[in-house]
Amino acid sequence: MKFLLVEDNLDLANAIASRMRQDGHIIDHAENLGDAQAFIEVGEYELILLDIMLPDGDGRTFLAQHRASDRDTPVIVLTARSQVSDRISSLDMGADDYVTKPFDHAELEARCRAVLRRRSGNAKTTIELGKITFDPVSGQMTVDGRAVQMRNRELRLLELFLNAPGQIFSKNKLSDRLFSFDEDVSENAIEVYIGRLRKHLSGSDLKITTLRGIGYRLDHVE
Amino acid sequence: MSNSVEVSGSLRNRLVLTLIGGAAVLAMLLFFAVRSYAVQVAQQGQDSILEASVASMLDAATIRDGAVELDLPYSAFSMLSTSADDRVFYAIYQDGTFLSGYEDLAYSEGQPFETQLMRGSDVRTVSASRTMIGADLRTDIQIVLAQTQDALSETLDQISRNVALFGIGFFALAAALSFWATSATIGQLDKLTISVTRRGPQDLSPFAKPVPQEMAPLVKSLNSLMGRLDQSLSQSEDFIAEAAHRVRTPLATVRSYAEATLQRVDKEENREAMRSMVKAIDESSRAAGQLLDHAMTTFRADHLERDDIDLVELVAELVQRLTPIVDMKDLTLTQNGDGQVPYAGDPILIQSAVRNLIDNSMKYSPVESAITITVAADPAPRITVCDQGPGFPSNEIETLTARFQRGANAATTIGSGLGLTIAQDVALAHGGALHLTNQPEGGACVTLSFSH
Numbered sequence: 324m325k326f327l328l329v330e331d332n333l334d335l336a337n338a339i340a341s342r343m344r345q346d347g348h349i350i351d352h353a354e355n356l357g358d359a360q361a362f363i364e365v366g367e368y369e370l371i372l373l374d375i376m377l378p379d380g381d382g383r384t385f386l387a388q389h390r391a392s393d394r395d396t397p398v399i400v401l402t403a404r405s406q407v408s409d410r411i412s413s414l415d416m417g418a419d420d421y422v423t424k425p426f427d428h429a430e431l432e433a434r435c436r437a438v439l440r441r442r443s444g445n446a447k448t449t450i451e452l453g454k455i456t457f458d459p460v461s462g463q464m465t466v467d468g469r470a471v472q473m474r475n476r477e478l479r480l481l482e483l484f485l486n487a488p489g490q491i492f493s494k495n496k497l498s499d500r501l502f503s504f505d506e507d508v509s510e511n512a513i514e515v516y517i518g519r520l521r522k523h524l525s526g527s528d529l530k531i532t533t534l535r536g537i538g539y540r541l542d543h544v545e
Numbered sequence: 546m547s548n549s550v551e552v553s554g555s556l557r558n559r560l561v562l563t564l565i566g567g568a569a570v571l572a573m574l575l576f577f578a579v580r581s582y583a584v585q586v587a588q589q590g591q592d593s594i595l596e597a598s599v600a601s602m603l604d605a606a607t608i609r610d611g612a613v614e615l616d617l618p619y620s621a622f623s624m625l626s627t628s629a630d631d632r633v634f635y636a637i638y639q640d641g642t643f644l645s646g647y648e649d650l651a652y653s654e655g656q657p658f659e660t661q662l663m664r665g666s667d668v669r670t671v672s673a674s675r676t677m678i679g680a681d682l683r684t685d686i687q688i689v690l691a692q693t694q695d696a697l698s699e700t701l702d703q704i705s706r707n708v709a710l711f712g713i714g715f716f717a718l719a720a721a722l723s724f725w726a727t728s729a730t731i732g733q734l735d736k737l738t739i740s741v742t743r744r745g746p747q748d749l750s751p752f753a754k755p756v757p758q759e760m761a762p763l764v765k766s767l768n769s770l771m772g773r774l775d776q777s778l779s780q781s782e783d784f785i786a787e788a789a790h791r792v793r794t795p796l797a798t799v800r801s802y803a804e805a806t807l808q809r810v811d812k813e814e815n816r817e818a819m820r821s822m823v824k825a826i827d828e829s830s831r832a833a834g835q836l837l838d839h840a841m842t843t844f845r846a847d848h849l850e851r852d853d854i855d856l857v858e859l860v861a862e863l864v865q866r867l868t869p870i871v872d873m874k875d876l877t878l879t880q881n882g883d884g885q886v887p888y889a890g891d892p893i894l895i896q897s898a899v900r901n902l903i904d905n906s907m908k909y910s911p912v913e914s915a916i917t918i919t920v921a922a923d924p925a926p927r928i929t930v931c932d933q934g935p936g937f938p939s940n941e942i943e944t945l946t947a948r949f950q951r952g953a954n955a956a957t958t959i960g961s962g963l964g965l966t967i968a969q970d971v972a973l974a975h976g977g978a979l980h981l982t983n984q985p986e987g988g989a990c991v992t993l994s995f996s997h
Contacts, residue, residue, distance in 0.1 A: 332794050338801030345808050376790055403793035420866070425797035425830050428804055433869035474913070475872040495816060499807055503873070504823045505908070 324435070324448065325349040325367070329359040329382065330374040330401065335424075339372070342428050347486050355379045363394065370435055371398045373418070390417035397438045401426070427503060429479075436460055450485050453528040453543050457485055466527045473523055476501050480516050481523075484531065484541035493538040557731050564723030572716040576708050583704040587697050588669070592658050595671040598625050599690045602635075606686050608679035613639060613686060627696035634663065638687040650689040666693050733757050737764065749775035789837065793830060800826045835963040838897060842967050845894050846974035856886040856895070857920045860928060863896055864918065867903055876910050878903070881919040888926045888995060890975050895928075895993075898971035901964035902930040902991050909934035909989065925977065927994035936983035945981060968993055 326343065330336040331354050340350040351366065353359035356379050363371070371389075375382040386398060400421040419438040422431055439460045450457045457464045462478045464471045473481070483492065483500060494513050501516065502508045517539060521531055532540045601621045607614050615637060625633050636646035652672050653659060659670045668691040675686050737760065740752065751768035800823055807819040857880075864880050871878040899918070906916045914933035921927055937945060945965055968991065969979040976996035984990055 332798065335794055335798040335801065338798050338805060342801050342805040342808075345805060401797075403790040403797075423834065424793040425800040425826055427827075428801070429873055430870055433873050437869040474875045476875050479873075493811070495813065496808070499816075499820070504820060504827055506874075 324369045324439075325351075326435075327351050327353060327359065327362050327366070327368040327371045327396075329353045329356070329371065329377065329385070331355060331377050332374075339428075346432070356382070356385045359385060363389075363396065368396050369439065371396055372401055372431075373398050374401050376403070386417055395442070397442050399431075399434060399438060429500070429503065433475075436462070450482075452485060452488060455485075455524070455527050455529055457481065464523070466524065469526075471523050474519075476516055477519055477523065480520055484520075484539075488541045488543055491534060491538045491540045497539070556734075557727055560727045560730065561723055564726065565720050568716050568719030568723065571719070572712040575715065576705075576712040579708045579711075580701075580705050583708070584701055587700055587704075591669055591692065591694070591697055592671065594624060595669060595690055595692060596657075596673070598622070599671050599673045599688050602688050602690070603673060603675040603686060606675060606677060608677050608682060608684075611679060611682050613677060613684060615644075615686070625692055629695035629699055631693040631695050632666075633693075634668065634691040636689045638689075640685050641687070646689075647691075650691055652687045652689050660694075663691060666695075668693050669697075733760060741767075749778070789833070792833065796826050796830050835901075835967070838901075839963050839967055839970075842894060842897060842970050845891055846970055849894075849974050850891055851889040852892055853887065853889050854892045854895070856888050856926055856928060857882065857884065859892055859896060860899060860918055860920050863899055863903070867900070871903075871907065871916070874907060874910070875913045876907060877915045879915060879917050881917055882921060886920050886922040886926050888997075890995060891971075894971045894974065898968040898993055899928055899930065901967050902928075902993065905964045905991070906930055906932035906934065906989070925994050925996055927977075927992055929990055929992040931984060931988055931990040933988040936987060936989045937981055939983065942981050942983075965991070 326348055328336055328339060328350055330339070330352070333354070336352050336354070340352055343350050351362055351368070353362050355377055359371075359373075362368075373382045373386065377385075382400065386400070389396070389398065397419040398417070400418040401424060402421050403424045419441070420434050422434060436459065440462075448458065448460060450459065454467045455464065459478075459482050462473070462475070464473060464478070464481065479501060480497065483497065494510070497516075498508050498513045501513065517531060517533075524531065528544050530542050530544050532542050534540060598621045601618055601624075602615070605616055605618045605621070617635075622633060625631070634647045634650055636648060636650035636652070637644040638652050641652075649663065650670065652674075653670075654672075657672055659672075660667060661670060662668075670689055670691040672687065672689050674688070677684050677686060733756065737752075737756065740754065749771045751771060752764050756764050803819050803822045803826070807816060807823070810816055810819065860880055864878055868878060903916065903918070910916060910932045911934060916930065916932045919929045919931070921929070965979070965981075972979045972993050972995065977994040980992040980994065982990045982992070
């Protein structure tokens with residue numbers, strides 16, 4: 324997906340950008356509202372991540388202008404404010420959602436997807452591999468044209484593998500991506516999800532291989 | 546803040562008393578002025594009749610054969626007749642010698658009209674003289690004529706009665722006017738009071754409605770006070786926002802870097818350190834967030850602002866917003882009950898309470914379990930959040946809502962323990978209560994009830 328990140332704190336912007344690039348997203352970074360305006364006039368973005376406190380103005384002003392123009396790129400506001408504060412009027416100002424800093428990247432991604440799902444008019448970004456099609460936004464997978472129902476964690480696991488077929492993922496890396504840091508996850512929890520994913524993939528030409536003591540890998544069996 | 550005001554006297558009473566007192570004095574003055582004028586006019590009338598009568602008597606005097614002859618004309622008496630049959634006395638003197646009539650009527654030189662007491666009643670006397678010149682005679686005829694004043698005092702009584710009635714009427718009218726004027730004046734103050742009272746706790750805008758000139762200084766100082774209050778409130782709100790921004794932005798930076806690094810690092814020790822870092826950041830930001838939430842809840846609960854809301858819609862909104870997070874944990878969040886449950890309350894507070902309850906349930910829910918929210922209208926509006934977790938420890942169910950208290954089984958779960966306290970504060974502010982129960986089939990239920 325292609326994001327525009329409007330954030331004046333360079334450190335934070337770099338951190339967010341590098342984290343999102345790891346997931347294969349394209350990120351443009353604007354440090355202020357002026358730059359942001361220039362970016363959206365030139366490029367097409369699927370989503371805008373907008374900070375509220377910016378050096379050359381309030382992010383909500385930008386939001387209002389953005390909504391007044393005929394662009395309908397969804398906007399997720401990044402705010403440092405308290406959730407109860409009635410100053411979170413960003414939703415009324417036309418933001419599609421907001422996350423409070425500091426945020427979990429998995430949550431940010433989940434929110435981005437939820438927003439994109441609601442705006443179903445957007446072009447589908449389907450991943451196709453062998454007999455499988457997968458739409459990360461809607462979270463729908465078909466095996467041989469047959470729709471398969473999966474839970475959220477199974478979907479995320481599948482997406483990780485589909486983004487890097489042939490790459491080896493260690494158990495720990497997978498569980499860090501699947502579980503939030505406040506959850507107590509047992510060593511074997513990931514095996515449960517791998518087992519389920521294998522079941523969903525049965526009948527396709529994709530296979531998850533266990534490399535004992537190293538991790539797992541998605542293989543495309545010709 | 547004390548709501549009692551030391552009261553000294555009443556503007557309304559003072560105004561009414563002053564105006565009525567003034568009206569009473571004016572009515573009395575009017576009465577006496579009109580009455581004395583009437584007395585004067587009536588007296589002048591009697592005097593001129595007496596004068597005419599005595600003149601006609603003197604005219605009747607003639608000198609015949611060197612002697613004065615006086616034949617009292619009938620008309621001189623008939624013009625004196627009154628409705629009250631006043632009595633008439635006269636005395637005739639010639640050069641100071643009493644000739645005829647009532648001797649006790651003395652002639653007074655120089656003062657034509659006098660009022661004196663005669664035979665038990667007040668009489669008005671007129672003295673007049675005429676110098677008669679005959680062939681070899683020159684003599685003065687003096688006549689004193691007196692008349693009782695019964696008719697006059699009857700007339701005066703009647704006038705007094707009418708004037709008194711008029712005075713009372715005037716007084717009554719003035720009193721009514723003073724009540725009206727007082728209410729109209731005080732009414733302006735009442736109007737100002739009502740418009741101050743009706744304001745919401747957030748409304749610190751200046752008064753725009755026109756007020757009478759005399760109240761302008763008061764309203765001006767009120768406006769300036771509100772201005773300062775607004776400024777200091779927004780300053781402290783800005784300060785909190787600024788502080789949150791300053792703290793949370795670097796936290797967000799650290800967290801994002803730590804997460805990104807975690808993806809690249811393979812050595813398990815380093816990974817564990819990164820995880821601990823992220824966990825600590827989450828814990829501190831969550832605690833800071835809850836403390837801010839709690840402060841905000843306390844503030845809003847003190848100045849409860851009630852809006853007409855639909856609890857079902859409010860919960861639905863919240864469920865929609867929380868669904869992405871709930872999904873990530875493979876939990877399901879479902880809302881039971883449809884239709885509408887209208888209630889007048891603070892939507893921000895209620896959402897904050899329910900969000901905290903759902904947060905709690907999410908923390909304790911086992912993998913792939915369900916959280917259900919039920920909104921009901923009877924017997925009182927209430928929102929119940931149930932999970933399929935371990936439930937509350939039965940011996941602690943009473944003490945759990947006390948501030949900062951966490952259950953014994955919560956050792957492994959992140960949270961500052963303010964969630965239930967916030968929910969309870971919100972319930973109490975709306976005249977309701979927070980009930981903790983365990984379901985027989987397992988799982989905790991928290992009911993947030995409100996009163997109308």
